Amino acid sequence: MKKADLVSKVASDAGITKKAAECAINAFMGGVSNALSKGDKVTLVGFGTFSVRKRASRKARNPRTGTPINVPAKKVPKFQAGAKLKDAVK
Numbered sequence: 001m002k003k004a005d006l007v008s009k010v011a012s013d014a015g016i017t018k019k020a021a022e023c024a025i026n027a028f029m030g031g032v033s034n035a036l037s038k039g040d041k042v043t044l045v046g047f048g049t050f051s052v053r054k055r056a057s058r059k060a061r062n063p064r065t066g067t068p069i070n071v072p073a074k075k076v077p078k079f080q081a082g083a084k085l086k087d088a089v090k
Helices: 001-016 018-037 085-089
Strands: 042-044 048-055 060-061 069-073 074-082
Touching: 001 018, 018 042, 018 048, 074 085
Parallel strands: none
Antiparallel strands: 042 048, 048 074, 060 069
16 A cells, blocks of 8 residues: 555545645654654554664675675664554454
């Protein structure tokens, strides 16, 4: 499902226009992004939890040349599915 499909589904289920549904979805994504950039966790009970995880620096190899390179530490987003979402997928 692409974003346009999700907008259509939300608009039809909620009985609102596609423009309003797109604004709501954009606001949700922006809110989650802002919270994660501050290091906060976003929990939607039954759906899941968005959080930030730290990845340690590590050594890797360039696959083309075989020379070792250092991959710096960084923060990455993580999503852990909730119980209701897991049950719906089964």
